[in-house]
Amino acid sequence: EIVxxxxxxxxxxxxxxxxxLSCRASQSVSSSYLAWYQQKPGQAPRLLIHGASSRATGxxxxxxxSGSGTDFTLTISRLEPEDFAMYYCQQYDSSPRTFGQGTKxxxx
Amino acid sequence: xxxxxxxxxxxxxxxxxxxxxxxxSGFTFSDYYMSWIRQAxxxxxxxxxxxxxxxxxxxxxxxxxxxxxxSRDNAKNSLYLQMNSLRAEDTAVYYCxxxxxxxxxxxxxxxxxxSS
Numbered sequence: 001e002i003v004x005x006x007x008x009x010x011x012x013x014x015x016x017x018x019x020x021l022s023c024r025a026s027q028s029v030s031s032s033y034l035a036w037y038q039q040k041p042g043q044a045p046r047l048l049i050h051g052a053s054s055r056a057t058g059x060x061x062x063x064x065x066s067g068s069g070t071d072f073t074l075t076i077s078r079l080e081p082e083d084f085a086m087y088y089c090q091q092y093d094s095s096p097r098t099f100g101q102g103t104k105x106x107x108x
Numbered sequence: 109x110x111x112x113x114x115x116x117x118x119x120x121x122x123x124x125x126x127x128x129x130x131x132x133s134g135f136t137f138s139d140y141y142m143s144w145i146r147q148a149x150x151x152x153x154x155x156x157x158x159x160x161x162x163x164x165x166x167x168x169x170x171x172x173x174x175x176x177x178x179s180r181d182n183a184k185n186s187l188y189l190q191m192n193s194l195r196a197e198d199t200a201v202y203y204c205x206x207x208x209x210x211x212x213x214x215x216x217x218x219x220x221x222x223s224s
Contacts, residue, residue, distance in 0.1 A: 035210035
C-alpha cells in the first residue's frame with residue numbers, strides 16, 4: 001500500500017499570499033497518478049488536479065500541481081477567501097487507492 | 109450535468125446491516141466505473157470499494173472485505189453497497205463517486221452511524 005504523507009498539517013496564511021502544500025509518497029507513484037482535492041465543511045471533495053499537474057475542468061489557474069516520483073506539490077498562487085479549506089492528495093497508481101491525511105489551510 | 113444522489117444511511121446497531129443506494133443522472137452510467145468512498149467524522153478519506161462498468165471487476169478495501177458487497181443496476185442507473193456485520197468503526201459519511209481513479213464527480217454523501 002502506498003502511504004501518502006502531507007505537510008504541513010495546518011497552514012495559516014492571509015488572502016493574497018502564496019500557499020505551498022506538500023505530499024510525499026512511501027514509494028514512487030508511476031506516471032504521476034497523483035490527484036489533489038479541496039474539501040469544505042459539510043461538502044464532498046472537489047477534484048482540483050489530476051496527473052500531478054493537470055487542472056480539472058473549471059478549476060482556476062491560481063491552482064497548480066507539480067512533482068513526480070515520491071514528491072508532489074500543490075501551489076495556490078494568490079489565496080482567495082474561498083480557498084481556505086482542507087486539501088487532500090490521492091494516488092491512483094495502485095490499489096488500494098490511498099489519500100493523504102490532509103492539510104488544513106486556515107486564515108491567519 | 110452529472111448528479112449522484114446517495115440514500116439509505118441511518119443509525120444501525122453493531123452487527124446490523126444497511127443498504128446504500130446511489131442514483132446517477134446526467135451521464136451514461138453504464139460507461140463508467142463507480143466507487144464508494146467514506147469519511148469518518150472529523151477524519152480523512154478511505155476508498156471502500158469500486159466496480160467496473162459491467163460489474164465484472166470489483167475491489168474492496170481490506171477493512172470491509174467479506175462484510176460489504178458492491179453492485180450496480182445499469183438499467184436503473186444505480187449503484188449499491190450492501191453493508192453487513194457493521195462495526196462502530198464503519199461510522200462515516202459514505203460518498204458515491206464516478207470513476208475508480210480520481211473521481212471528478214461525487215454525491216453529497218449519506219451518513220451511516222453504527223451505535224448501540
